Amino acid sequence: MRRRFAVVLLGLSSLLAGCASTVTGTGSIAADAAKPSGTGAASPTADPSASSSASPGRTSLKCSGKVISPAGSPYCFSAPAGFQDVSSSVTVDASIGREKYRSAVALADRDLIIVTVYALPVDTDPIADATLEGELKTVLGQLARQGFTFESTTAERGEVDGARSFQYHASQAKEKLESDVYFLFRGKNEIQVNCQWKEKETDIGKGCRSVLDTLQFKNVK
Numbered sequence: 001m002r003r004r005f006a007v008v009l010l011g012l013s014s015l016l017a018g019c020a021s022t023v024t025g026t027g028s029i030a031a032d033a034a035k036p037s038g039t040g041a042a043s044p045t046a047d048p049s050a051s052s053s054a055s056p057g058r059t060s061l062k063c064s065g066k067v068i069s070p071a072g073s074p075y076c077f078s079a080p081a082g083f084q085d086v087s088s089s090v091t092v093d094a095s096i097g098r099e100k101y102r103s104a105v106a107l108a109d110r111d112l113i114i115v116t117v118y119a120l121p122v123d124t125d126p127i128a129d130a131t132l133e134g135e136l137k138t139v140l141g142q143l144a145r146q147g148f149t150f151e152s153t154t155a156e157r158g159e160v161d162g163a164r165s166f167q168y169h170a171s172q173a174k175e176k177l178e179s180d181v182y183f184l185f186r187g188k189n190e191i192q193v194n195c196q197w198k199e200k201e202t203d204i205g206k207g208c209r210s211v212l213d214t215l216q217f218k219n220v221k
Contacts, residue, residue, distance in 0.1 A: 066079040068115070082207075101117040111200040124188070155168060178196070179195060181194050191217055193215070
């Protein structure tokens with residue numbers, strides 16, 4: 001019988017698509033499943049006075065090793081050593097937004113790394129960092145009301161494969177879970193990397209760095 005890996009904090013939001021409702025589910029998602037993206041409220045506009053330092057992005061994917069890449073998705077990464085591909089076995093306990101692609105690798109039921117893609121209705125490249133972070137703060141507020149605690153609502157900014165990255169640390173007291181969550185923006189896609197642990201903090205930390213180091217993210221305009 002296939003094991004089912006449960007996760008409490010999955011993709012936080014398809015914020016630019018205006019999808020703010022909470023989705024709770026226990027179904028499993030196949031690695032090559034594609035879902036419609038959310039639609040709704042107006043999107044943030046570009047700030048003409050602010051320029052992004054992110055690279056224009058790649059047009060093809062060339063990951064190596066044990067490659068994780070849902071069919072048709074704009075990303076790939078190499079599975080960290082010792083991690084099992086559980087993309088078709090993850091159950092979702094709490095999430096905001098509807099993902100288009102999802103994949104996951106795990107060490108244990110609550111010690112895993114999930115990569116999720118949201119298709120956005122606008123090109124995020126010209127949108128200022130501060131505008132994107134402001135939208136993310138709204139999402140963090142929604143999750144705080146559901147029992148998640150964030151170490152800070154100010155993101156640690158960086159780049160992953162040249163795409164802009166906004167990192168936060170979250171905890172969930174009820175399930176005794178910790179997560180380092182990364183929001184990556186390029187073109188009309190948002191990728192979220194959620195590195196969650198309950199008992200294997202060191203191993204998840206190493207695996208998370210491996211995923212981020214090997215993640216390749218195509219630009220979709």
